[in-house]
Amino acid sequence: MDLKMYMTTVTSSRETKSQQAEMCRILDTCGHPYVTVDISVDKDLLTEMREKSCKPNAVPPQLFLGDEYLGGFQELMTAVEDGELQKFLGKK
Structure with missing residues (x-):
């Protein structure tokens, strides 16, 4: 399965x-x-990211393993801090 990071190249944040x-x-x-999936090239990609994450207000960056939602930046950082990065990314 592919790991996908939804992100944007157009932001002032x-x-x-x-x-x-x-x-x-x-x-x-x-x-x-x-x-990487750049949501700034097509607004349908933003909609897709939000629907797949079940979070109507989700903003990039967001991670998915295939169609499985893994989380955003905070979830990734928690996995890193807990020493659980490989597990978080779907690797045993």
């Missing part, structure tokens, strides 16, 4: 930019392959 960069850094460092 420093927080969003920082969270996206940190999420990419963590995924790159652990060597877990992932693809």
Whole structure:
């Protein structure tokens, strides 16, 4: 299954930019392959992200394993802090 990170290249939010960069850094460092989905290129992708996460107000970055919602930046950081990153990403 593909790990997908929904993100945006069009934002004025420093927080969003920082969270996206940190999420990419963590995924790159652990060597877990992932693809990015840029919601700024098509508003249907934002709708898709929100529907798949069951969160009508979700904002990027958000992670999915296939169609399974893993969480956003806070959930990823909690997994890192708890030493559960591989489990969080679906690796045993």
